[in-house]
Amino acid sequence: MHFHILTLFPQMIMDGLHTSIIGRAIRNGFLSVEAVNIRDYTVDKHNKVDDYPYGGGAGLLMQAQPVYDAWEAVVQKIGHRARTVYLTPQAPVFCQPMAKEFAKEQHLILLCGHYEGIDERVLEEIVTDYVSIGDYVLTGGELPAMVVTDAVARMVPGVLSNDQSGHTESLESGLLEYPQYSRPEEWNGKKVPPVLLSGDHAKVDAWRREQSILRTVKRRPDLLKQAQLTQKEQEQYL
Ligand code: 6GU
Numbered sequence: 001m002h003f004h005i006l007t008l009f010p011q012m013i014m015d016g017l018h019t020s021i022i023g024r025a026i027r028n029g030f031l032s033v034e035a036v037n038i039r040d041y042t043v044d045k046h047n048k049v050d051d052y053p054y055g056g057g058a059g060l061l062m063q064a065q066p067v068y069d070a071w072e073a074v075v076q077k078i079g080h081r082a083r084t085v086y087l088t089p090q091a092p093v094f095c096q097p098m099a100k101e102f103a104k105e106q107h108l109i110l111l112c113g114h115y116e117g118i119d120e121r122v123l124e125e126i127v128t129d130y131v132s133i134g135d136y137v138l139t140g141g142e143l144p145a146m147v148v149t150d151a152v153a154r155m156v157p158g159v160l161s162n163d164q165s166g167h168t169e170s171l172e173s174g175l176l177e178y179p180q181y182s183r184p185e186e187w188n189g190k191k192v193p194p195v196l197l198s199g200d201h202a203k204v205d206a207w208r209r210e211q212s213i214l215r216t217v218k219r220r221p222d223l224l225k226q227a228q229l230t231q232k233e234q235e236q237y238l
Helices: 010-017 019-028 065-077 098-103 118-125 142-153 161-172 202-218 222-227 231-237
Strands: 001-005 032-037 082-086 107-112 129-130
Touching: 001 142, 001 222, 010 019, 010 032, 010 142, 019 032, 019 082, 019 142, 032 065, 065 107, 065 118, 082 142, 098 161, 107 142, 142 222, 202 222, 202 231
Parallel strands: 001 032, 001 107, 082 107, 082 129
Antiparallel strands: none
16 A cells, blocks of 8 residues: 655654554555655745735645645556545544545545645645544644554554454454553562463453453443443443
């Protein structure tokens, strides 16, 4: 899968996504990440890419022309108008089902805004999906683009090892992950729950299931509406 990220800060994207698991997946050929510098497409003699909003108001807006030309260069190169995601707080909040859906695309274009946003006319021309990463305001779309890229990339076959793939499943069942423990058996006076040392896999599974439910009730009760609980579990925990 190929990610094309349109940004005024390409170095931020390249630094952020060539590390750890995503970096390895890029080196192994499962993914590519290209940061396209919108400023390279300015036609202004001072390389300007922003201007004041008509009607007044605080701050500057990114102008339509350099954004459109940067997008058009990607479309020309790949040969089709790929799905184009604009990262903005004025949008539905990103979630795991969206990550899975975007992972079906061969190419994904991500557009990062800065300043007070982007001239609406170019958004109308090129954007297919508007995505926020949560209800707080950031200084630009680069961190959200990296968040979305990471979440989508890890759904691409080959990016995660078999060991790592399981970590999506608990969230998909609507429950949080259970607590986990590694060596030593006792640390800082705290022992690992004995059931995990028992070797009884059925008991371990039952304990983990219960812990997942209890943790979800305590930390994310909003998730329980969609969680798949048995009749008995509902009576016991809700
Ligand atoms: Cl996608 N962009 C910005 N600038 N701020 C955000 C956001 C996106 N999602 C949450 N806050």
